[in-house]
Amino acid sequence: MQKNRLEAFSDGVLAIIITIMVLELKVPHAVEFAALKPLLPVFLSYVLSFLYVGIYWNNHHHLFHSTQHVSGGILWANLHLLFWLSLFPFTTGWMGENHLAPTPTAVYGFVLLMAATAYYILQRAIITQQGRDSLLASAIGSDWKGKLSPALYFISIPLAFVRPWIAGGLYLFVALIWFIPDRRIERVLANVD
Amino acid sequence: MQKNRLEAFSDGVLAIIITIMVLELKVPHAVEFAALKPLLPVFLSYVLSFLYVGIYWNNHHHLFHSTQHVSGGILWANLHLLFWLSLFPFTTGWMGENHLAPTPTAVYGFVLLMAATAYYILQRAIITQQGRDSLLASAIGSDWKGKLSPALYFISIPLAFVRPWIAGGLYLFVALIWFIPDRRIERVLANVD
Amino acid sequence: MQKNRLEAFSDGVLAIIITIMVLELKVPHAVEFAALKPLLPVFLSYVLSFLYVGIYWNNHHHLFHSTQHVSGGILWANLHLLFWLSLFPFTTGWMGENHLAPTPTAVYGFVLLMAATAYYILQRAIITQQGRDSLLASAIGSDWKGKLSPALYFISIPLAFVRPWIAGGLYLFVALIWFIPDRRIERVLANVD
Amino acid sequence: MQKNRLEAFSDGVLAIIITIMVLELKVPHAVEFAALKPLLPVFLSYVLSFLYVGIYWNNHHHLFHSTQHVSGGILWANLHLLFWLSLFPFTTGWMGENHLAPTPTAVYGFVLLMAATAYYILQRAIITQQGRDSLLASAIGSDWKGKLSPALYFISIPLAFVRPWIAGGLYLFVALIWFIPDRRIERVLANVD
Numbered sequence: 001m002q003k004n005r006l007e008a009f010s011d012g013v014l015a016i017i018i019t020i021m022v023l024e025l026k027v028p029h030a031v032e033f034a035a036l037k038p039l040l041p042v043f044l045s046y047v048l049s050f051l052y053v054g055i056y057w058n059n060h061h062h063l064f065h066s067t068q069h070v071s072g073g074i075l076w077a078n079l080h081l082l083f084w085l086s087l088f089p090f091t092t093g094w095m096g097e098n099h100l101a102p103t104p105t106a107v108y109g110f111v112l113l114m115a116a117t118a119y120y121i122l123q124r125a126i127i128t129q130q131g132r133d134s135l136l137a138s139a140i141g142s143d144w145k146g147k148l149s150p151a152l153y154f155i156s157i158p159l160a161f162v163r164p165w166i167a168g169g170l171y172l173f174v175a176l177i178w179f180i181p182d183r184r185i186e187r188v189l190a191n192v193d
Numbered sequence: 194m195q196k197n198r199l200e201a202f203s204d205g206v207l208a209i210i211i212t213i214m215v216l217e218l219k220v221p222h223a224v225e226f227a228a229l230k231p232l233l234p235v236f237l238s239y240v241l242s243f244l245y246v247g248i249y250w251n252n253h254h255h256l257f258h259s260t261q262h263v264s265g266g267i268l269w270a271n272l273h274l275l276f277w278l279s280l281f282p283f284t285t286g287w288m289g290e291n292h293l294a295p296t297p298t299a300v301y302g303f304v305l306l307m308a309a310t311a312y313y314i315l316q317r318a319i320i321t322q323q324g325r326d327s328l329l330a331s332a333i334g335s336d337w338k339g340k341l342s343p344a345l346y347f348i349s350i351p352l353a354f355v356r357p358w359i360a361g362g363l364y365l366f367v368a369l370i371w372f373i374p375d376r377r378i379e380r381v382l383a384n385v386d
Numbered sequence: 387m388q389k390n391r392l393e394a395f396s397d398g399v400l401a402i403i404i405t406i407m408v409l410e411l412k413v414p415h416a417v418e419f420a421a422l423k424p425l426l427p428v429f430l431s432y433v434l435s436f437l438y439v440g441i442y443w444n445n446h447h448h449l450f451h452s453t454q455h456v457s458g459g460i461l462w463a464n465l466h467l468l469f470w471l472s473l474f475p476f477t478t479g480w481m482g483e484n485h486l487a488p489t490p491t492a493v494y495g496f497v498l499l500m501a502a503t504a505y506y507i508l509q510r511a512i513i514t515q516q517g518r519d520s521l522l523a524s525a526i527g528s529d530w531k532g533k534l535s536p537a538l539y540f541i542s543i544p545l546a547f548v549r550p551w552i553a554g555g556l557y558l559f560v561a562l563i564w565f566i567p568d569r570r571i572e573r574v575l576a577n578v579d
Numbered sequence: 580m581q582k583n584r585l586e587a588f589s590d591g592v593l594a595i596i597i598t599i600m601v602l603e604l605k606v607p608h609a610v611e612f613a614a615l616k617p618l619l620p621v622f623l624s625y626v627l628s629f630l631y632v633g634i635y636w637n638n639h640h641h642l643f644h645s646t647q648h649v650s651g652g653i654l655w656a657n658l659h660l661l662f663w664l665s666l667f668p669f670t671t672g673w674m675g676e677n678h679l680a681p682t683p684t685a686v687y688g689f690v691l692l693m694a695a696t697a698y699y700i701l702q703r704a705i706i707t708q709q710g711r712d713s714l715l716a717s718a719i720g721s722d723w724k725g726k727l728s729p730a731l732y733f734i735s736i737p738l739a740f741v742r743p744w745i746a747g748g749l750y751l752f753v754a755l756i757w758f759i760p761d762r763r764i765e766r767v768l769a770n771v772d
Contacts, residue, residue, distance in 0.1 A: 005200060005204060007587075008200075009208055009250060011584060011588045012207075012591055013208045013211060014588070016208055016212040018661075019592060023599065023668075024220070027669060027676060028673065031681070050658075050665070057658075058651075058655075061584055061654075072251075079243075079250075086211060086212060086215050090215065094221065094224075103226050103228075104224055195451070198397060201393075202397045205397055205401030205402070208401075210405060213405055268444060268447075269444075269565075272443075276436055279404060279436070282409075283411045290413060295417070296417055297417055300422070391590060394586075394590050398593075399594045399597060401594075402594060410606070461637060462633070462637075465637075468597075472598060475602075480610075483606060489612050493615070
């Protein structure tokens with residue numbers, strides 16, 4: 001199987017997810033500057049989710065860069081990841097419109113957790129196919145980011161019911177540790193190229 | 194004609210169909226967990242349709258993998274398939290929002306039946322062009338899945354008026370028998386590669 | 387300049403136009419079969435516009451198949467075509483929801499006329515770049531379809547105010563004469579390949 | 580890293596932005612020609628934004644034409660540009676629906692300014708990677724358009740509160756000076772090819 005089509009399809013879905021999220025920023029009827037104020041939390045949660053989709057796209061790119069063949073298992077693991085990412089517009093809108101109310105914030109974290117899990121499964125599927133000594137396995141190494149992130153999402157879910165803003169802060173914190181592109185993979189790939 | 198553009202266009206349409214279906218999951222105004230409860234059937238029908246679009250994308254991939262040239266007939270057979278798939282967001286939303294009410298469930302099945310028929314026509318068009326001894330023809334073999342699926346959809350349409358949940362169960366059952374990627378084609382193609 | 391990116395961008399826009407048109411088919415609240423009845427004209431105008439977008443995609447494919455280089459002029463001629471095509475969801479929805487009322491039907495025809503004109507300009511731009519003896523010029527030949535279509539749209543616009551259904555019939559008629567893929571171009575290209 | 584995927588993803592996002600902007604042209608309930616009149620400013624602001632997205636797509640094309648490798652920095656600079664462009668449907672809708680009311684017009688200009696800044700940063704990132712003697716650096720030369728545009732947007736923002744139509748005219752003026760494809764880059768690239 002060709003990986004090109006899987007990449008093109010994933011790019012398409014991610015591009016649409018990003019652009020659909022912005023639709024939650026509904027054009028206000030009023031024309032005063034104040035009309036933007038209630039949109040601020042919607043805007044901020046859009047920024048956060050944009051960052052996440054950007055990170056997923058970036059990492060997806062790295063993941064398949066070192067992949068040659070795509071098995072049926074990898075294909076469905078990828079669709080599974082896209083499924084959870086496709087729920088981002090919903091959770092982003094719900095959290096943003098309700099100013100980080102407890103339940104929407106917890107549900108946002110739950111979908112982040114499921115997406116991270118789906119990403120982990122996809123990564124495993126690729127490494128399994130490539131073998132233990134694979135390029136990707138050595139590039140990922142200890143994968144501390146991949147282990148820390150779901151742990152922080154997991155903590156954030158109950159936390160959201162007590163201190164939703166701290167949960168939101170943790171989502172941002174995880175985004176920021178991923179924001180720095182994964183130099184490990186880049187370095188190993190650069191050595192190979 | 195190049196098959197790349199046909200694949201790219203189909204990937205685009207399928208990617209947008211998937212992401213547009215999720216728009217039926219409308220952000221609730223309430224912030225309680227209970228606000229998600231009425232969305233559950235909409236969510237479940239989204240999962241089912243996501244699975245279907247994933248299966249169509251997966252099989253579409255296989256279908257054109259063994260194809261070199263694309264005739265005008267294949268091109269329109271492909272657009273015909275995309276037409277029926279483009280109605281998925283509508284039927285998914287109608288069935289989901291009405292908790293598998295009889296008519297929407299029957300209409301959902303009708304669109305599944307038409308998409309399956311369109312897929313069959315596309316498959317025929319490719320085999321006709323490649324010749325009877327084609328790679329695809331031998332890979333498909335008896336094509337029991339391709340014959341069973343429309344039969345089950347056909348039964349489900351009247352059944353939906355009597356026992357809509359059984360019809361819904363049949364739609365899920367057909368999705369699951371396709372979910373397992375088509376090892377037959379994969380095997381034959383692997384031999385060739 | 388590479389034509390790949392122009393093709394990919396155009397495919398993306400066309401894929402989204404098709405899928406956005408289907409959003410005009412709004413999920414009804416009622417669950418009876420009768421609830422679909424008022425949607426019938428919307429559905430039929432969707433079918434007509436789907437056919438048109440399919441034809442434009444198909445012909446666009448042919449147009450650029452024989453093109454190697456893309457000048458700035460061709461690039462903007464292409465964007466100009468996409469602009470008019472991007473108005474299809476609007477005119478399709480307006481005509482469909484109002485059961486071919488005179489003004490919406492005339493406006494639908496006007497956008498068809500502008501799209502046909504934009505296509506003609508794009509075709510001219512490509513031929514100008516390739517030279518009079520170009521592959522495309524000889525493939526198109528007398529281009530009777532390309533000349534008849536705008537003439538019929540032009541007639542349909544005033545006609546829509548008197549007999550909207552005849553105007554609608556003319557739109558369908560033009561779609562059907564294009565529906566048959568352009569064998570002329572296919573034949574010439576097949577000779578070359 | 581491959582630039583293909585970055586281009587494909589950017590094309591996808593730009594294609595969706597264009598098509599989502601047209602959704603602000605909401606299908607009117609009335610069927611008279613007069614029903615289109617209130618849509619005129621929405622339509623005109625759509626035309627302006629379509630022109631802008633077309634220009635960005637065109638220039639993006641040039642920018643990456645001369646690029647071979649894509650670093651992590653370029654990747655995020657590109658996502659940063661797409662972020663600001665993704666706000667175009669919102670600002671276009673707000674400005675258009677309110678007939679160039681002061682605040683929406685100023686906000687429209689602010690997003691134009693941020694997009695221009697993001698484009699400048701992306702251009703810098705590519706030149707930095709390629710080195711001072713790079714193809715792109717020599718192609719851009721004095722970059723008077725790139726310097727004039729943000730200056731005019733900057734002036735337009737306060738001006739929008741006093742004379743919104745002049746601000747709108749300046750946005751159109753900037754679009755028109757970019758509309759003419761960047762012959763400098765084309766010339767240099769043509770020499771190289």
